[in-house]
Structure formats: structure tokens, C-alpha cells
């Protein structure tokens with residue numbers, strides 16, 4: 001797949017086919033793409049836990065759904081912030097998270113501190129690689145409301161921080177272009193441009 005097509009069609013795919021497994025080879029390929037992301041000083045702190053055990057997935061789903069309900073409230077209280085279709089699809093994911101063929105927990109051993117900028121570039125690489133293989137992903141962070149519980153389940157040490165829980169599988173829906181603002185509305189020349197000043 002052409003890179004720019006992968007970039008423009010990589011979006012949150014929350015409805016995944018529970019009946020269609022993802023091969024070990026494909027999981028390895030996406031993790032390899034992920035670990036090629038940059039990190040500060042090439043410290044490479046990211047660790048990837050691929051979860052396929054049905055019981056562990058179920059335990060994570062229960063926690064994730066509770067966390068999502070909490071996060072969801074914030075959106076519902078501020079109408080217009082999130083499209084109803086996105087809410088619906090996020091609700092679906094919360095109820096069906098454990099049915100994804102695999103979940104990928106992205107962690108980093110950074111002494112309890114957050115090193116987001118050394119982690120998320122690799123996450124995007126992983127999602128693009130998944131797209132190239134026809135696999136859907138969603139970057140989720142709702143579990144952070146109950147990170148300690150999640151760490152307990154996954155046996156993650158105290159000095160390791162979690163960054164994203166990514167369900168991966170073949171999408172039930174169709175790929176489409178991710179909706180984003182036009183470039184003119186976000187691109188400034190030389191200096192910050194106040195809204196309405198252009």
C-alpha cells in the first residue's frame with residue numbers, strides 16, 4: 001500500500017471481526033514497525049504486550065468499560081464536542097473490547113515518569129503498519145483511569161508506565177478517509193496567526 005494512502009485512511013476502527021484471527025507473523029510485523037519509531041536519545045523504552053488470552057482480555061474489557069463510562073460522561077456533558085457516531089462506536093468498542101483477536105498494551109520503563117514523546121511515534125508506526133496489512137486499530141487511553149488495576153492484571157512492574165491499549169483485528173466496517181480539518185485552517189506562515197486575522 002502506498003504510504004500516503006495508508007496515512008489518510010488510518011483511523012479508529014472500533015468494530016473488529018471476532019471470528020477472524022490475526023496471524024503471529026502480522027502481529028510481529030506491526031510490533032517491528034512500532035519499535036522503529038524514534039525515542040529520546042534512542043533510549044527505546046517501549047515494551048509491547050500482545051494479549052490474546054481470552055480470560056485476560058475479558059478482565060481488561062470489564063475495567064476498560066468502566067473507565068470509558070467515566071470518560072464518556074465528560075463528552076456527554078459538553079454537547080458538540082464529540083460526534084454521536086464516534087460516541088456510538090466508542091460504546092461498541094467498550095462493550096466488545098475482549099472480542100478483538102488481540103489487544104496490544106504499550107508500556108515504557110521510564111521510572112514512573114511519562115515519556116509520551118518517546119512512545120507515541122512508535123504507536124503511530126504500528127497503526128500504519130496494521131493499516132497496510134488490512135488490520136484495524138484504535139489508539140485508546142481510557143484504561144489510564146484504572147491503570148494500577150490494569151498493571152496488576154498484566155503483571156507490569158511499578159516503575160513501568162502504560163500509554164495505550166490498542167485492539168487489533170480485521171475491521172467489520174469499510175476503510176474510509178479520516179475526517180480532518182483542511183490544511184489552510186491549521187497552517188501558519190512564519191508566526192502564529194490568531195483566528196479571524198487571516
Ligand SMILES: Cc1cc2nc3c(=O)[nH]c(=O)nc-3n(C[C@H](O)[C@H](O)[C@H](O)COP(=O)(O)O)c2cc1C
Pocket residue numbers: 010011012013014086089090093138139140141142143178179
Ligand atoms: C490520546 C488519544 C486517546 C484516545 N483514547 C480513546 C479511547 O480511550 N477510546 C476510544 O474509543 N478512542 C480513543 N481514541 C481515538 C480517538 O477518539 C480517535 O482517534 C478520534 O476520534 C479520531 O478518529 P478517526 O481517526 O477515526 O477520525 C483516542 C485517541 C487519542 C489520540
